[in-house]
Amino acid sequence: MGKIENGINGGFTGSVGAVTGYYLNGKWVIRSKRRKSIKNKTGSADQKACRSRFTIMQTFLSPIVAFIRIGFNLESKKRMMTAHNVAKSYNMLNAQNAAGEIDYAAVRLSFGKLTGAEDVQLEHDDVGVHFSWKDNSNGNHARKYDQVMLMAYDVDNKTAFFETSGARRFKERDSLEIPSFYKGKTFHTWMAFISDDRMEISMSSYCGSFVF
Known part of the structure; x- marks a missing residue:
């Protein structure tokens, strides 16, 4: 669940679907969630x-x-x-x-x-x-x-x-x-x-x- 900061024009923190939001170095940033690769699951x-x-x-x-x-x-x-x-x-x-x-x-x-x-x-x-x-x-x-x-x-x-x-x-x-x-x-x-x-x-x- 995400949380809106500073109203509708602000950024948000948390996760919404496949997107994660957070505040970094004075800016609101969003990124997609990382997915584990098959390689990482099985291991080298x-x-x-x-x-x-x-x-x-x-x-x-x-x-x-x-x-x-x-x-x-x-x-x-x-x-x-x-x-x-x-x-x-x-x-x-x-x-x-x-x-x-x-x-x-x-x-x-x-x-x-x-x-x-x-x-x-x-x-x-x-x-x-x-x-x-x-x-x-x-x-x-x-x-x-x-x-x-x-x-x-x-x-x-x-x-x-x-x-x-x-x-x-x-x-x-x-x-x-x-x-x-x-x-x-x-x-x-x-x-x-x-x-x-x-x-x-x-x-x-x-x-x-x-x-x-």
């Missing part, structure tokens, strides 16, 4: 490839959104974007090739400048997966009480087990329980640290994969 080869990469990354991140919302929370506030969109943008750029294949070792599930994990070791048994690391707080009391964030993700079956408020950095060990139902499944793992006040976070570290 490059557009299709981009859409495919987007869908693959979207599918990868969807089961772990709760983790991502914490992991990319601080960076999302700086960029004024959602945490999910920041994570997707970063990982499409840094952990995905042109064919859409994801390099799990390059994936980041958290983003920040806090000191990350060192000397990470991974073990697993019938109960779950056990992470150990070196206490690298180096006498810094605040860093000593940073909490670990852990992720074990069965990418093929889109199943994840994670912890966002785990053991303190100085404890040097924490675990994720995995139900016996998932025996034989392959899990990829990541870990990060977050400060006690939630105002600092580290970049996540890829810890490798294992068959449960």
Whole structure:
């Protein structure tokens, strides 16, 4: 619906049929509505490839959104974007090739400048997966009480087990329980640290994969 401005001799704003009116640089302007071309609807080869990469990354991140919302929370506030969109943008750029294949070792599930994990070791048994690391707080009391964030993700079956408020950095060990139902499944793992006040976070570290 259009709206007449300044009486019958004036211009109009809005749409009437196939015509749109608006005020631009001191003049009333009208133009016909743009129609989507068949090419834009179907997409070029490059557009299709981009859409495919987007869908693959979207599918990868969807089961772990709760983790991502914490992991990319601080960076999302700086960029004024959602945490999910920041994570997707970063990982499409840094952990995905042109064919859409994801390099799990390059994936980041958290983003920040806090000191990350060192000397990470991974073990697993019938109960779950056990992470150990070196206490690298180096006498810094605040860093000593940073909490670990852990992720074990069965990418093929889109199943994840994670912890966002785990053991303190100085404890040097924490675990994720995995139900016996998932025996034989392959899990990829990541870990990060977050400060006690939630105002600092580290970049996540890829810890490798294992068959449960």
